[in-house]
Amino acid sequence: MKDLVACPTLVFPTVDDTNTAYRGVIALLIINKAGGLIYNRTFGEGLNQLNSNDYLVLAGTFHGVHAITARLNPLREHQAAHYHAQQQHQHQASGSLGGGGSSGGGGQGGPLPSRPEPPSGLEVMETENFRLQCFNTQTGTKFLLFTDTMQANVDVAMRKVYDLYADYVMKNPFYQLEMPVRCDMFDRKLNSYIREINNSR
Amino acid sequence: MPVQVFSFYIFDRHTECIYSKLWIAPPPPRPLSTVPAHTSNHELSPSPTATALHRQSAPPASTTTSAVGSNNGGGGAYRDSRSAAARAKDDAKLIFGTVFSLRNMVRKLGGDDDAFISYRTAQYKLHYYETPSSLRFAMLTEPGALSMRNVLHQIYINLWVEYVVKNPLSPVEHKNGEGVKNEMFEMGLDKFVRGLM
Amino acid sequence: MSNLTPAKGKEQPGLRYPSNGKTIYHRPLNRAKTSELSQASFAYLFSEMVGYASKRIESIQDLEKRLNTQGHPIGLKLLDLLLHREPARTQTRPLTIITLLHLIKQQLWTHLFGRAADGLEKSSDPSRPDEYMIIDNEPLVNRYISVPRDMSQLNCAAFVAGIIEGVCDGSAFPARVTAHSVGKQQATPAADGGGEDGGEGKEMWPGRTVFLVKFAPEVLERESFLGKG
Numbered sequence: 053m054k055d056l057v058a059c060p061t062l063v064f065p066t067v068d069d070t071n072t073a074y075r076g077v078i079a080l081l082i083i084n085k086a087g088g089l090i091y092n093r094t095f096g097e098g099l100n101q102l103n104s105n106d107y108l109v110l111a112g113t114f115h116g117v118h119a120i121t122a123r124l125n126p127l128r129e130h131q132a133a134h135y136h137a138q139q140q141h142q143h144q145a146s147g148s149l150g151g152g153g154s155s156g157g158g159g160q161g162g163p164l165p166s167r168p169e170p171p172s173g174l175e176v177m178e179t180e181n182f183r184l185q186c187f188n189t190q191t192g193t194k195f196l197l198f199t200d201t202m203q204a205n206v207d208v209a210m211r212k213v214y215d216l217y218a219d220y221v222m223k224n225p226f227y228q229l230e231m232p233v234r235c236d237m238f239d240r241k242l243n244s245y246i247r248e249i250n251n252s253r
Numbered sequence: 254m255p256v257q258v259f260s261f262y263i264f265d266r267h268t269e270c271i272y273s274k275l276w277i278a279p280p281p282p283r284p285l286s287t288v289p290a291h292t293s294n295h296e297l298s299p300s301p302t303a304t305a306l307h308r309q310s311a312p313p314a315s316t317t318t319s320a321v322g323s324n325n326g327g328g329g330a331y332r333d334s335r336s337a338a339a340r341a342k343d344d345a346k347l348i349f350g351t352v353f354s355l356r357n358m359v360r361k362l363g364g365d366d367d368a369f370i371s372y373r374t375a376q377y378k379l380h381y382y383e384t385p386s387s388l389r390f391a392m393l394t395e396p397g398a399l400s401m402r403n404v405l406h407q408i409y410i411n412l413w414v415e416y417v418v419k420n421p422l423s424p425v426e427h428k429n430g431e432g433v434k435n436e437m438f439e440m441g442l443d444k445f446v447r448g449l450m
Numbered sequence: 451m452s453n454l455t456p457a458k459g460k461e462q463p464g465l466r467y468p469s470n471g472k473t474i475y476h477r478p479l480n481r482a483k484t485s486e487l488s489q490a491s492f493a494y495l496f497s498e499m500v501g502y503a504s505k506r507i508e509s510i511q512d513l514e515k516r517l518n519t520q521g522h523p524i525g526l527k528l529l530d531l532l533l534h535r536e537p538a539r540t541q542t543r544p545l546t547i548i549t550l551l552h553l554i555k556q557q558l559w560t561h562l563f564g565r566a567a568d569g570l571e572k573s574s575d576p577s578r579p580d581e582y583m584i585i586d587n588e589p590l591v592n593r594y595i596s597v598p599r600d601m602s603q604l605n606c607a608a609f610v611a612g613i614i615e616g617v618c619d620g621s622a623f624p625a626r627v628t629a630h631s632v633g634k635q636q637a638t639p640a641a642d643g644g645g646e647d648g649g650e651g652k653e654m655w656p657g658r659t660v661f662l663v664k665f666a667p668e669v670l671e672r673e674s675f676l677g678k679g
Contacts, residue, residue: 099362110358117354120347125376126259126277126393172375177355178400179370181363198362223493223594225500225606235596240656 075200076250077209078182080242081107082217084230085192087115091233095246098182099198118186118194122173135168185210209249216241257395258446259377262345263413263433266387268353270345271427274439276446279337348391352381370402384409404449412441479534486564493594500595500606510604514628518612525558525616532557532617544621547665547673551582553621554614562613563590580670582663584614587655589629605629607659614661624666633658 075098082091089111094101102110125131177184178201185206187195195217197210220238221227227235263272352369359369371380373396380398382390382405390405416438417423427433467473503516532553533541544550555567569585589607597604607629615627633656 100364102361106361110361113354113358117351117358120351121372121374121379124344124347124351124379124393125374126275126344127376129279130277169375174372175374177359177369177372179359179363179367181367219493220594220596223490223497224596225497225504226596226598226601234598237594237596 074202074253076203076253077197077199077246079196079198080213080246081111081196081198082233083111083115083194083196086230087112088230090231093239093242095243096250098200114186114196115194118173118188120173122171125171128171131168187214189214209246212245213242216245254399256398256401256449258450259393259395261393261408261442261446262348262391264345264349264389264391265427267426268349269428270342270349272433273341273345274442275341276450348379348393349389352379352389352391356381356383371400380405382406382409388413408442408445412438412445416441479531489590489593496591496606496609497594499609510601513604514608514611517606517608518615518627521609521612521614522616522619525613525618526620527616528558528561528613529617529620532561544623546676547582547623547669550618550621550623551584551663554617555584558614558617559586562610578664580665580667582665584661584663585658586610586661587658589657589659592657592659605631605659607661611661614663618663618665623669625669626664626666628662628664630660630662631658632660 075096078096078098079094080091081089084090089108092104092107173188174186176186181201183199183201183203183206185197185199187197187210189195195210195213197206197213199206199209216238217233220241221233221235224235224237227233258276260273260275260277262270265271355372356369359367368383369381371378373379375396378394378396378398380392380394380401382402384390388409390408392401392405394401417433417435420435420437423433423435499520500517503520504513507513507516533543536557544553551570555570559565559567563586567584568587569583571583571585573579573581573583575581586607589610591607591609592605595606597606611627611629615625618625618627
């Protein structure tokens with residue numbers, strides 16, 4: 053292993069330009085639960101600007117890829133088997149107690165069977181030029197935050213963006229669910245927040 | 254730092270999966286029976302305890318089956334293993350579709366010089382490396398793994414180029430994984446990856 | 451809430467009474483004076499109120515009128531509570547426009563929003579002596595609201611205007627109260643580079659709202675008699 057790593061032919065292009073190194077948060081996309089792009093804002097340089105149709109295609113593609121990445125979990129068989137064993141165990145336990153363990157019930161006497169958490173899809177993607185963090189809400193809305201590769205605390209930023217969305221989009225009486233987000237207040241608060249974190253570095 | 258490697262795939266420039274290998278034990282046989290059927294056809298996933306449990310038990314027990322390519326042998330007797338092979342083949346297709354879409358997306362956004370390196374979910378991490386000849390390597394590891402880019406690069410230059418490309422008996426094109434049944438390559442890869450774990 | 455146990459013996463369907471017989475109405479009125487509400491729950495409620503009011507409307511004025519109507523009875527009822535909570539000496543109905551407006555700016559605003567209003571002005575136009583302005587830099591009801599472009603004249607604080615109107619009516623100062631946005635910086639992004647004429651208020655407070663209180667002629671008439679006496 054050691055000698056392999058020390059191999060002299062190992063040369064990778066590195067992110068060298070000073071202007072590409074610190075770009076902070078570059079862009080935000082919000083994708084609704086059907087895969088439609090409902091928000092798209094760029095905060096800084098660093099990514100190619102696409103036309104609006106390409107952004108829609110990109111959102112749809114990402115939506116599909118995200119679903120596939122959730123299915124690709126290499127340990128799913130093991131976890132399924134484990135879950136099965138657990139279920140059977142519970143089933144037997146409830147059977148011995150005399151409670152009718154019907155197919156839907158799942159052990160009404162004992163503790164509820166621990167339901168496995170749903171598989172998460174793609175959460176972070178890294179490339180040479182940028183980093184993409186994806187946050188999938190409980191309701192299936194996806195927040196895509198594009199940052200430079202060095203950006204720290206993206207989780208915090210993502211949380212704040214979600215906060216702002218919950219406040220200034222979901223509490224806005226004129227916003228229709230699943231439709232494109234056109235809320236001045238959201239834009240304004242988001243801009244000032246992103247500017248703040250981009251300037252603080 | 255040891256890292257749990259789950260699987261490894263090579264795709265050629267015709268988008269065909271020409272090699273794949275798993276380093277995870279086949280799942281324990283599923284109890285048929287009294288258990289209600291409603292869970293059986295879902296992708297069930299990780300309770301944290303399950304992940305931990307299998308992470309401990311997996312590496313030593315692993316039987317290394319090269320899944321793709323062996324799927325048409327075997328015959329009908331072993332239904333389980335055949336469906337596992339079919340599943341592995343499907344997985345390979347899905348993985349290729351995923352990395353291909355992401356790679357194109359990355360190029361579109363980051364420019365033509367940009368390259369997709371990896372993505373991770375809560376359950377696993379996929380590392381990607383593409384050679385100038387459009388040979389594509391994908392490796393699935395535990396989600397906490399650091400960048401495996403140089404590992405994939407090493408596999409390319411020290412194993413693939415050495416044992417496959419320079420092998421005069423190896424065909425130029427690898428239809429259905431033929432020719433990558435190369436003992437030197439497979440042994441070297443297995444040894445190398447096990448060294449990481 | 452813990453004392454909300456059903457009365458012993460007899461089953462009472464529907465309403466439940468606390469075992470000690472004390473409901474929220476038995477509490478002293480001053481007790482809840484400083485209690486607070488969740489802004490999020492208010493925001494969702496208000497969002498639904500606006501949604502309800504915007505069903506089948508003909509115009510923006512229509513919508514504002516409906517919001518105003520929703521607020522009006524609240525103002526009428528609040529007046530009693532506010533006067534009740536005043537110290538005994540000053541527990542009288544406001545008799546002049548100025549005392550009424552002060553009651554609104556201080557007591558009403560503090561009760562509703564936890565702070566006094568940001569300004570109180572009389573119309574500078576001599577031809578309109580019946581107009582007064584109460585200014586709020588950031589109305590709480592509008593905190594999360596982004597008005598769509600095509601409804602740019604709308605200000606959902608029309609609801610608060612309705613409350614003010616209720617207070618005025620209840621004190622026998624019949625008036626029309628309307629809400630107007632004056633911090634229009636965001637609505638015209640094209641002009642915001644060159645248009646520096648707006649003064650400092652626009653930049654700082656994009657949601658700045660003026661409640662225009664226009665008293666009925668008889669109020670002014672009475673006021674002028676009182677002034678002479």
